[in-house]
Amino acid sequence: MARQLMKGNEAIAEAAIRAGCRAFFGYPITPQNEIPEYMAAHMAENGGVFVQAESEVAAINMVYGAAAAGFRAMTSSSSPGISLKQEGISYIAASDLPCVIVNIMRAGPGLGGIQSAQGDYFQAVKGGGHGDYKLLVFAPASIQEAVDLMFVAFDKADQYRMPAMILGDGMIGQMMEPVELPPAVDLQSLPEKPWCLRGWDGQGERRIVSSLRIQPEDLEPYLNEQMKKWERIKEDEARAEEYRAEDAEILLTAYGTPARICKSAVEILRAEGIKAGLIRPITLFPFPDRAFRYHAARPEVKGFVSVELSTGQMIEDVRLAVDGKKPVSFFGRCGGAVMSEDEIVAFVKGGAF
Amino acid sequence: MEKILLAGFGGQGVLSLGQILAYAAMTEGKEVSWLPSYGPEMRGGTANCSVIISEKPIASPIVARPTLLVAMNGPSLVRFEDKVVPGGVIIVNSSLIERKVTRSDVKAYYIPANDLAIQCGTARAANIVMYGAINSHCKILQPESVHKGLEYAFKKKPRLIPMNEVAYRAGFEAVEQHD
Structure with a gap:
C-alpha cells in the first residue's frame, strides 16, 4: 500500500x-x-x-x-x-x-x-x-x-x-x-x-441506558x-515497546513524542559506553506494569528515569510498578517547552539517582 | 541522515518547502518527518519547521542541532546560527540578510533567493530557489523525486510547475557556482 x-x-x-x-x-x-x-x-x-x-x-x-x-x-x-x-x-x-x-x-x-x-x-x-x-x-x-x-x-x-x-x-x-x-x-x-x-415500539424488550443507580445495593455490585x-x-491489554532494554542498566521511560527523544538519547548514551534503554508505555491505562517489574528485578539495572512533558505525573505509576525495587527519578520540561536528547543525556550522566 | 531546519517569516513558504522536501524524499522510500512551529508567533512573525530525512526509522523528530539551516530572514539567522552542528551548512537568503555567518566551523552559502525568484517570474518562488540550493549541496533527492515534490506542492496549480522548475534550477546552480 x-x-x-x-x-x-x-x-x-x-x-x-x-x-x-x-x-x-x-x-x-x-x-x-x-x-x-x-x-x-x-x-x-x-x-x-x-x-x-x-x-x-x-x-x-x-x-x-x-x-x-x-x-x-x-x-x-x-x-x-x-x-x-x-x-x-x-x-x-x-x-x-x-x-x-x-x-x-x-x-x-x-x-x-x-x-x-x-x-x-x-x-x-x-x-x-x-x-x-x-x-x-x-x-x-x-x-x-x-x-x-x-x-x-x-x-x-x-x-x-x-x-x-x-x-x-x-x-x-x-x-x-x-x-x-x-x-x-x-x-x-x-x-x-x-x-x-x-426506539421502542411498545412491544418486546425495552432497552434503557442510564448512569443512575440510586440504591447502594445496585451501585456497589455494579462497581x-x-x-x-x-x-x-x-x-x-497492557502494551509497551522496549528499545535496547534487554541489557540496559539505566532505563528511560516515556510515552508519546518524548519517547522518541529518549530513543535518540539512548543512542548517544550507548555510543558513550553507558548501557541505556527505553520502556515506552503504549497503553497508559492499563499501565504496562509487567515490563517495569521484569527490569526492576534484573540485578544490573541501576534505576529508571521517567521523562515527561509535565512536572511529573506518569512517574507515580512507574514507581508503583517498580515497587521500591530500584530508584526512580524524574526529568521533565513543561509549559510547552520540549527537552532535547542532549538534556536527557546530561541528566543521566550527571547522576540521575 | 539530514536534519534540516527551515526558518523565515510567515509567508515565505518555509513550511511548504519543508513539506516538499519531506514528500519528495518519501517517494524515494526514505523515512521522513516534518514538524512545524505552530502558534501565535506565526502570524506575521517567524515560522520554522524541522525536516528529517533518513534511511532508518526516525527517533526524535525534533531538530535541536540541524545539519543544514536555511535562514530566509535576518532574525532566523540570529536565532539559529549557533544551533548548527560543527561541519554543518547554513544557506543564507542574501536578498534579505546583509551580514555574513560569523562561525568558521560551518559551510555558508549566500543565495539571493528573492532576487533569483524575481528573475524567474515571481518573488514567491524564493522557497523553491532554496529547494534547489539545498539539493545542490546535499544531493539527497533524485531529479525525478524533485519533480514529484513540485507536483505535490502545486497539485492545485500545475501550470506553475515549469516556472518553479526554473527557480529550482536557479538555486541549484547558484550553489554549484558558489566559491
Missing part, C-alpha cells in the same frame, strides 16, 4: 472514519483543529454525521447519545476542552458505552499555552471526572501508530463497553510523517450491540463488576 505524507490530526481523523466512526461532535481548539476540519470535509461523504457543537459540554453529550444508539462515536479536543468534557465522560463510562475521545494535549493548567505538553496524564489515567471509572488510554508516538491505535481504540471500547482515549502531545497532532492507512472496516462485520437503543473488568483489562 502506498505511503502518504499526512499531518497527525488529519491521519487520526481519516483513521477514525476508516475504523467505522460515523458520528463526530467537536468544538475548535488548538492544536487539534485539523481533526474537526477533516471530519467536516469528509464525514458526510462517508454517510456519517459531523456537528460543530456549541460547546465541548454539548459535544461530549452528543457523543453520549450517539454511542447509546450504537454508533461508533467520537469527539476530539485539547486540554482545556477535555476538562469541560469530564462530566460527560463520567456519565458515558457509567452507562457502559463505548466511544473514542482524542486529546491532543497543550500546556496547562488553565488556558495555559498552545504548545506541546503531557500535563493531562492524571486526568486521563486516574479519572478526570467524578466517581470510580476508567478509560482505556492509548499513547501514540508516531503518526502511523496514531492511525493503528485508532482502530484498536474503537474495537476495545466496543469490546469492554467503555470510553477509550487517544492521548497525544501537540506534536503528534501537528507533525507530518508517512503513513499507510489500513482499509476501511466493513460496518456490517462489526459485532452486534444488543444493548443499544433503537465491583467494573473492578473485575479493569483487572481483566490490566491482564490482557
Whole structure:
C-alpha cells in the first residue's frame, strides 16, 4: 500500500472514519483543529454525521447519545476542552458505552499555552471526572501508530463497553510523517450491540441506558463488576515497546513524542559506553506494569528515569510498578517547552539517582 | 541522515518547502518527518519547521542541532546560527540578510533567493530557489523525486510547475557556482 505524507490530526481523523466512526461532535481548539476540519470535509461523504457543537459540554453529550444508539462515536479536543468534557465522560463510562475521545494535549493548567505538553496524564489515567471509572488510554508516538491505535481504540471500547482515549502531545497532532492507512472496516462485520437503543415500539424488550443507580445495593455490585473488568483489562491489554532494554542498566521511560527523544538519547548514551534503554508505555491505562517489574528485578539495572512533558505525573505509576525495587527519578520540561536528547543525556550522566 | 531546519517569516513558504522536501524524499522510500512551529508567533512573525530525512526509522523528530539551516530572514539567522552542528551548512537568503555567518566551523552559502525568484517570474518562488540550493549541496533527492515534490506542492496549480522548475534550477546552480 502506498505511503502518504499526512499531518497527525488529519491521519487520526481519516483513521477514525476508516475504523467505522460515523458520528463526530467537536468544538475548535488548538492544536487539534485539523481533526474537526477533516471530519467536516469528509464525514458526510462517508454517510456519517459531523456537528460543530456549541460547546465541548454539548459535544461530549452528543457523543453520549450517539454511542447509546450504537454508533461508533467520537469527539476530539485539547486540554482545556477535555476538562469541560469530564462530566460527560463520567456519565458515558457509567452507562457502559463505548466511544473514542482524542486529546491532543497543550500546556496547562488553565488556558495555559498552545504548545506541546503531557500535563493531562492524571486526568486521563486516574479519572478526570467524578466517581470510580476508567478509560482505556492509548499513547501514540508516531503518526502511523496514531492511525493503528485508532482502530484498536474503537474495537476495545466496543469490546469492554467503555470510553477509550487517544492521548497525544501537540506534536503528534501537528507533525507530518508517512503513513499507510489500513482499509476501511466493513460496518456490517462489526459485532452486534444488543444493548443499544433503537426506539421502542411498545412491544418486546425495552432497552434503557442510564448512569443512575440510586440504591447502594445496585451501585456497589455494579462497581465491583467494573473492578473485575479493569483487572481483566490490566491482564490482557497492557502494551509497551522496549528499545535496547534487554541489557540496559539505566532505563528511560516515556510515552508519546518524548519517547522518541529518549530513543535518540539512548543512542548517544550507548555510543558513550553507558548501557541505556527505553520502556515506552503504549497503553497508559492499563499501565504496562509487567515490563517495569521484569527490569526492576534484573540485578544490573541501576534505576529508571521517567521523562515527561509535565512536572511529573506518569512517574507515580512507574514507581508503583517498580515497587521500591530500584530508584526512580524524574526529568521533565513543561509549559510547552520540549527537552532535547542532549538534556536527557546530561541528566543521566550527571547522576540521575 | 539530514536534519534540516527551515526558518523565515510567515509567508515565505518555509513550511511548504519543508513539506516538499519531506514528500519528495518519501517517494524515494526514505523515512521522513516534518514538524512545524505552530502558534501565535506565526502570524506575521517567524515560522520554522524541522525536516528529517533518513534511511532508518526516525527517533526524535525534533531538530535541536540541524545539519543544514536555511535562514530566509535576518532574525532566523540570529536565532539559529549557533544551533548548527560543527561541519554543518547554513544557506543564507542574501536578498534579505546583509551580514555574513560569523562561525568558521560551518559551510555558508549566500543565495539571493528573492532576487533569483524575481528573475524567474515571481518573488514567491524564493522557497523553491532554496529547494534547489539545498539539493545542490546535499544531493539527497533524485531529479525525478524533485519533480514529484513540485507536483505535490502545486497539485492545485500545475501550470506553475515549469516556472518553479526554473527557480529550482536557479538555486541549484547558484550553489554549484558558489566559491
